[in-house]
Amino acid sequence: MNFASVQEWLVGMGVPPEFLAYNTWVYQVFAVVFLTLLVSYSVGLVFNHLGRLAEKSNNPWDDVFLESARKPLKLLIWLLGISWAAKITHMANNAEIFEFIDPTRRVGIIVLITWFLFGLAKRFEVALQNPDRIKEPLDATTASAIGKLLRASIIITAVLVILQNMGFSISGVLAFGGVGGIAVGFAAKDLLANFFGGLTVYMDRPFVVGDWVRSPDKNIEGTVEHIGWRLTRIRTFDKRPLYVPNATFSTISLENPSRMTHRRIQETIGVRYDDIAQVRAIADGVKRMLIDHDEIDDDQTLIVNLNQFGGSSVNLLVYTFTKTTIWVKFHEVKQDVLLKIAEIIEQHGAEIAFPTTTLHVASLPEQFAQASVAPGKV
Numbered sequence: 001m002n003f004a005s006v007q008e009w010l011v012g013m014g015v016p017p018e019f020l021a022y023n024t025w026v027y028q029v030f031a032v033v034f035l036t037l038l039v040s041y042s043v044g045l046v047f048n049h050l051g052r053l054a055e056k057s058n059n060p061w062d063d064v065f066l067e068s069a070r071k072p073l074k075l076l077i078w079l080l081g082i083s084w085a086a087k088i089t090h091m092a093n094n095a096e097i098f099e100f101i102d103p104t105r106r107v108g109i110i111v112l113i114t115w116f117l118f119g120l121a122k123r124f125e126v127a128l129q130n131p132d133r134i135k136e137p138l139d140a141t142t143a144s145a146i147g148k149l150l151r152a153s154i155i156i157t158a159v160l161v162i163l164q165n166m167g168f169s170i171s172g173v174l175a176f177g178g179v180g181g182i183a184v185g186f187a188a189k190d191l192l193a194n195f196f197g198g199l200t201v202y203m204d205r206p207f208v209v210g211d212w213v214r215s216p217d218k219n220i221e222g223t224v225e226h227i228g229w230r231l232t233r234i235r236t237f238d239k240r241p242l243y244v245p246n247a248t249f250s251t252i253s254l255e256n257p258s259r260m261t262h263r264r265i266q267e268t269i270g271v272r273y274d275d276i277a278q279v280r281a282i283a284d285g286v287k288r289m290l291i292d293h294d295e296i297d298d299d300q301t302l303i304v305n306l307n308q309f310g311g312s313s314v315n316l317l318v319y320t321f322t323k324t325t326i327w328v329k330f331h332e333v334k335q336d337v338l339l340k341i342a343e344i345i346e347q348h349g350a351e352i353a354f355p356t357t358t359l360h361v362a363s364l365p366e367q368f369a370q371a372s373v374a375p376g377k378v
Contacts, residue, residue, distance in 0.1 A: 028088050029085045032081055035081065036077060036084075036085075037081075039081075043077060064123040067123060068120040069120075075112055076112050079109065079112065103165065107166070111158070121154060124147065124150070128146070140209040140210070193245075193247040193250075194231070196246075197246030197250050198246040200246075201246060202227070206254055207256050208227075211258040213254055215252050216255065220234065222234040222236035222242055231245060231246065232244045232246055261325070262322060262325065264322075265337060267318045267338065268317060270312075270352060271351070273353075278348040278349065280306075282348050282350060286318060287302065289344060290302055290304065290337070303318070304316065311355070318341065322334070
């Protein structure tokens with residue numbers, strides 16, 4: 001649209017020609033701003049209508065696209081409108097301040113496109129974890145890794161494109177980065193080690209957010225709350241945050257109890273030597289009880305046997321696995337099992353042993369023998 005067409009449009013709208021004879025660029029700027037406002041308002045109405053339609057759809061990606069594009073598109077309309085109005089002002093007044101219109105517009109467009117893609121990647125990450133909208137949602141760790149890689153790629157690409165539009169040579173920038181990367185690598189080797197350690201965690205997935213982890217090599221135990229590119233935050237069981245550099249996970253052994261399939265009950269039950277004749281029946285009764293117990297998995301290893309002649313007891317080994325892995329419920333099941341074992345021992349007329357000492361004396365001195373016959377006389 002040129003000046004003449006804008007003037008004809010204003011005349012068509014009822015503006016007298018003589019009114020436009022003086023400083024016509026002012027009216028042209030007004031027309032451009034009014035048109036920008038009208039287009040922006042119309043686009044807002046269209047997005048509201050599309051948003052209502054997207055809410056009725058089971059497809060999560062239309063919501064992601066609309067929410068990501070709404071604000072950047074409206075700002076893009078205003079950017080183009082204002083730059084167009086500034087261009088008209090520059091052509092009419094030849095003001096030097098408006099010479100930066102074109103590069104500013106190009107950089108602004110790149111920034112808005114980057115904003116759109118950045119928001120799209122972030123909402124894409126959230127949508128991948130939503131079980132209500134995705135049949136096979138990803139876990140938080142995988143989705144976070146994908147989102148971070150996408151956002152890093154978008155930002156790097158945007159910076160290079162902006163530099164190119166500002167007159168810098170991308171090939172020169174990349175060459176400088178290649179040479180400077182060596183120096184940066186030596187200066188920031190720990191930072192790079194943590195970065196590649198985080199990349200290894202994302203690829204190998206020894207744990208994910210929400211897992212309970214612990215290391216026999218380090219004093220590390222707790223629930224994983226966040227996996228970053230440099231640090232992993234673990235909440236210990238006393239509710240303190242523990243920040244572990246990712247490079248640490250490349251050099252230590254790590255245990256992930258969250259992925260256990262069962263929990264183990266391993267107890268040694270002592271019975272008195274006086275009740276040794278009942279040990280076999282007690283062991284058989286305990287084994288039948290464990291097999292019939294609803295919370296014990298009898299497909300796993302199950303042992304109830306005489307294991308040791310102790311100092312003051314005959315020891316039975318009870319070795320079995322529960323179906324649950326939940327810590328609180330496991331202890332409830334274990335309590336029930338131990339109480340039932342005590343009942344079985346009692347039913348067989350036996351008792352659970354406790355440490356005792358029996359002293360056998362072969363003979364007594366004469367004075368002690370007389371004292372035992374006549375108490376009080378020595």
